[in-house]
Amino acid sequence: MTGVLTEAGVFVGGGGADQAQAQQLLLRYGNRHGLVAGATGTGKTVTLQVLAEGFSAAGVPVFLADVKGDLAGLAISGTRPGGLHDAFRERADKIGFDLSYRSYPVIFWDIFGDSGHPVRTTVSEMGPLLLARLLELTEAQEGVLNIAFHLADAEGLALLDLADLRAMLAYVGESAAALELRYGNISSQSVGAIQRRLLVLENQGATQFFGEPALDLADMMRQAPDGRGQISILAADRLMGSPRLYATFLLWLLSELFEQLPEIGDPEMPRFVFFFDEAHLLFDDAPKALLDKVEQVARLIRSKGVGIYFVTQTPADVPEEILGQLGNRVQHALRAFTARDQRNLGRAAETYRPNPRFSTETAIRELGTGEAVTSFLEAKGVPGMVERTLVRPPQSRLGPLVPEERHALIAASPLGHKYDQAINRSSAAELLALRTQNAISNELENGPATGSETTREREFSRARRYVPGGNSTPAAMPKVSRRGASSGSDSVAEVFGKALARQLGAKAGQALVRGVLGSLFRSR
Template identity: 65%
Template sequence: MRSVLDLEAGSIFVGGCGHDRGTPEALLLRQANRHGLIAGATGTGKTVTLQTLAESLSLAGVPVFLADVKGDLGGMSHPGDPAGKLHGAFAARAEQIGMALDYQPMPVVFWDVWGESGHPVRTTPAEMGPLLLSRLLGLTSVQEGVLNIAFRVADEEGLPLLDLKDLQAMLLWVGQNASDLSLRYGNVSAASVGAIQRALLVLEGEGGDRLFGEPALALSDLMRCDASGRGVVNILSAERLMNAPRLYATFLLWLLSELFEQLPEIGDPDKPRMAFFFDEAHLLFSDAPKALIDKVERVARLIRSKGVSVWFISQSPTDIPDPVLSQLGNRVQHALRAFTARDQKALRDAAQNYRPNPEFDIAEAIQQVGTGEAVTSFLQAKGQPGIAQRTLIRPPLSRLGPISAQERAALMAQSGMGPRYDRGIDRDSAHEILARRTAEAAAAAAEAARDGAEDTGSEFRQARRYQPGSAKPASSRKASSRSDSIVETFGKSLARQLGTKGGQALVRGILGSLTRRR
């Protein structure tokens, strides 16, 4: 009986193909970082295929990150149940494809943006950057330009953007100093600043503010193996996150970008350094601007040399833009239903993405394969596409389906990530620094106003004390006038003006200048 993992051949057993399903279909670990696609209609077995591939990569010592959009991947943390209702079907399939059904759990860590079904996962606005934030907020190109200015000024002024209130405070400052900034960076309109602030309020109302803060997620905590050498399976709870699809897509793209930017080049390793599964991948590209699609294409093309394997899971290959689809050399195509002319075109397009097999028509096979069966093609040893095969996907070794809240809580308690991430911290950052500068400027202005009022009162009292014969000669008054310094004269004039509208405008000028200092 075949094991799931053949380390001597450096391959993963995916399933059985051929007329009797006794011929093994395998994924070479050396080619796994050429990325992959899992596609198929709802209910055709995509999630089980995702689970089996994640299991195999974990057993090979490859850390995995995946999103659980339906809440049924938590079972990977427990072994399959020999007494369960699915065991009979799984045992029959395992015997048919010649596989040893060795039930076992995977090392799992749960994550959740809201910190409810997993450890909190956070990033900062500074790490996400203006491009992804613009996508997250649905900004126009003009508004994106204003957001870029805010980030640029924050960097120049030494104002860390660590959470949502930092970004909101920074935008308020930009709006108050729009005229000065427009001369340096281009037009900054109050309307654009207001639109960004409204988008941030919407994001905050959706709970997106939970995503931003510290401690930020460290990639090293995702790329771990357990004591037995199995890669840790990091499961992002995405059931609630899917209610904000733009937040879901932007977060996963940020994570992929961080992997790309932080990991060093390693060429073609014997196995991936990490595997990344992007479920509901069509959300990433839905209404996405060209700049974002270009970024995804660039990351997909270059991140393989950093040892990262990326798998896109969606209903149809047409959900993935062609420049990105061309980077996906390993493919598992579950059944597609061709009910409409558009469906038929998508079916033909999907069939054309495979290397032909003279034994069957690929387009017909894609319509005919049953649940748990797929048309597969994996890259060969020299990188050439494999011939399309009708493959019966192997059964999972871990439990198929969700786990209870008590089981999840127990796993979170022993993961070791709680002390590091469960409690947030609020460092001194842009919001606090700007608030402090504003308070200092207001105090200085108030003190100047009091000094001016005292000086004015003193002069008035001196005038009331005038006695006949006490006036100094004109020559003496002229000398005294000449002895007043320019600074004293300006100070007295400033004090007299503080109570007027012009004085109030001057105070605002002082506040602006103080907040502009580093």
Template identity: 65%
Template sequence: MAEVLDNEAGTVFVGGAGEGHGVAQHLLLKYANRHGLIAGATGTGKTVTLQTLAESLSLAGVPVFLSDVKGDLAGLSRPGGTDPKLAEPFDTRARQIGVDLDYQGFPVTFWDVWGEMGHPVRTTPADMGPLLLSRLLGLTDVQEGVMNIAFRVADEEGLALLDLKDLQSMLVWVGQNAADLSLQYGNVSTASVGAIQRALLVLENQGGDRLFGEPALELADIIRQDASGRGTINILAAERLMNAPRLYATFLLWLLSELFEQLPEVGDPDRPRIAFFFDEAHLLFSDAPKALIEKVERVARLIRSKGVSVWFISQNPADIPEAILGQLGNRVQHALRAFTAKDQKALRMAAENYRPNPDFDIAEAIQHVGTGEAVTSLLEAKGVPGIAQRTLIRPPFSRMGVVTQAERAETMTASPMGLKYGQEIDRESAYEILARRAEDTAKEQAKAETRPQQASRNDDDLWQMDTNEGRAQPGRGRRYEPTQPAARKTRSSRSDSIVETFGKSLARQLGTKSGQALVRGVLGSLMRGR
């Protein structure tokens, strides 16, 4: 019987020979960081392949990060073999490919942008940066330029952008100081600022504001092993996230970029440091600007030297740009349907990406492989692409399907990540700093308005004292006029009452939503006074 993990050879078992011929397929861990592709039409077995690869990598001590777009990958946390409908076909498949079914659950950590189906996963606008944010919001080139200016000024002013309201406050200040900023950074259109604010409002209404905040996700918390040395499988709950496909793609691209920027170079390790599975990968490239595709290409090309294995999962290889597809050395191609001329062309192109096998026609095999079977080509020694083989993918050891809410809660309770990420932190950042400066400016303006009134009262008091003593003050240049002390006192009290009432009203307003409008109204004068 074949071993799923062969530490001595440095391989994991992928599947056995299909259609009674060929050879068993093993993934060389040394070349797993040359990235991979899992493709195929709906219902052909892509999810099971993803599940078994995640299990095998975990057994090899490699942490995994994947997205669960249908909710059925949560079963990785529980042992399989409990569904009688699957028991017989799985046993038959196991005997056919020569592997023992060692049913077991795996160390799983659940994550969720909304913090409902997993631990909250957050980042900050500063960490995401203007390029990815512009992609997330669907901004034009001009609006992206304004976003870059906002980030530049925030950095120069020491205003941390940690959550959505920080970014919104910063954009308010940019709009109010557009004339001054245009001289230094180029044209800043208030119309562009308004368009960005509307896009942020839409994102906020969709719940995307949950993504931004602290504590932000630390990479060390997804690159972990359990006590037995198995790699942790991090599952991002993406059922709800898929309703906002741009948010989904941008978040995963941000995570991939963070891995690229933060992890040190390790060359060609014996096994990956972490494996990253990008399900529904076509969403990443749909309507993506050229600059973004170039960034993904650069990350895919260079991140292997950081020990990161990236797998793209999509229905058709044609969904992946050629420059990136060329970086994917390990391939598992499930069935493709060719009902139209366009489908037939895509089928031929997919077949041309494999090293030919004289035993069968690859294009025909791709069209006719059954569920759970695939045409595979895995890198061999020295990174050479393997000859295409028809492969029966091994059955998963964990549960195939969803988990109950109680089971999910039990897994989350046992995880140490709940204590670290469960409570959101709102420390002082751009919003609070700008609001405080605006409040100080408002108080200074209020004081400045009361000084002339106080000076006038002092003059009147001196003049009244002089006239009562019968002495004229020629230097003052004023005529003597009989005064009425009682009336003057009443007028002064009324003036004091107005100032006091204004101050109290101002203090109350600053704590309300309408007060925020007052704060924004003085931001411009605040920053010019610095």
């Protein structure tokens, strides 16, 4: 009987009692990337679960983007009462697989923090280049964004969240005249365009993605105490409804992984494996920056020991530049009801090394649930001949968890204390507000150098804008005469103090701490 692992790789399935037809994904080529494709209901999720179990059993950490919630069952042993036990047992006997149920070490993640530990990064770590590409900025707008980042670095203003970036852009726009000789023209139109595009990200939930504590990639690349690789499952059911936010997350994650991991050449097994379920949702209307980044990563990141596997309905869903990098393939059934379906079926068959024993195109059309045609890299990285394969049953539960099960697993996670509680600390928005408020106080106490009431009104308005929750209504500006006294009996300092107290409200005791978002600077 065959287990989850063979001597050289992950056991995927077989064609019957003849063990010569057993199909395995060689661990030494696990970083050469792969594709799992097939129509809805043909068994892609089972194949994904089987591969994740195999990599984990070999000690390889795994990352899964779970679009429908079906993969959470990896954390639970066995099948549901009245489930597919008999069918799985029959399939296991047919292919010579030793079916024994067990759970796998799983950590749940969620950008929104509802179905797992929050995933956060900072605006600074995202950087102006990735943000500009993601937001599809023009050359002039990208230049303004770079000025904002450069000025923040020069003045020691941390850009941790979108509120910081908005405040910094407003500061750059209002200081355009003073900055022009140093950085060139800064148009209010460019600043406004960037702010509007940031609003799109905010509306999709990006305020929860930009914050701290930062995600440490090492926490996704862990092994359990028993030596099995940790399986990190990102809850993506809600996330996929926000395509720009998903693109933001993916750009950052791939970039961080690519930049942080050292080159290791051709390892005996991958050090990390990514699975992106429902990949067609990722590529539909994706920004070109995302496609360029994924293509770059697919070409270069394998030398860092990382494998990327796309799970989608048809190979046509994946851009050709990326498809050509995917060496390990599992193709479930495709239905050819329309002319387009027939073309996609033909293209899918053409991507496999032919087997003289059967027609690949006919086999793909006739496959039943749980069956697939497979081609895995063999010795020297040569694509294997396509074979009809009956995919082995999973050891863990097939299907989603009930909320009580998921919450219990999250509560027992060793990483909850590190990520569940957001950290708020002063950054660009608060420091700009404090700087401006100090300037106003000095002017009110000592008198303006030019005696301009317009200047005081502008500075007070700016201070209100930078304070989290501030109201920029000009009517809140205290009326101050040129002699330095208010029209009432209160002194200037008292009038300003009362106005500022009303502005800060209950936040006075928090010393202008960061507001809506967290920040993601790592503790070094």
